[in-house]
Amino acid sequence: MSVFKYVSESFEELKSNVTWPEWAEVQKYTIVVAVFSVVCALATWGVDESFSKLIAFVYNWFKG
Template sequence: MKVVNYISEAFEELRSNTTWPEWAEVQRLTIVVAVFSVLFALATWGVDELCAKTLAGFFNWIKTV
C-alpha cells in the first residue's frame, strides 16, 4: 500500500507543483540536444579512427623492424 501511496503522491506533485516549459522551448532544446549529440558522436568517431590508425601504423612498423 505504501508504494501505491508514494506513486499517487508523486503524480499529484507533478501535476500541481511542477512548472512545465512551453512547447516551443521543448522543441528548441530538443534540437540543441540532437545537434550536440551528433557532434559528440562525430568527435568520438574521429578520435577512435585516429587511435585505430595510429595503433595499426605502430604495429605495422614493429612488424617491419
C-alpha cells in the same frame, strides 16, 4: 507508506508543483540535444579512427 499512496502523491506533485516548459522551448532544447549528440558521436568516431590508424602504423613499423 504504501506504494499506492507514494504513486498518488508523486502524480499530485507533478500536477501541482512542477513548472513545465512551453512546447516551443521543448522543441528548441530537443534540437540542441540532437545536434550536440551528433557532434559528440562524430568526435568520438574521429578519435577512434585516428587511434586505430596510429596503432596500425606503429604495429606495422615494429613488425618491419
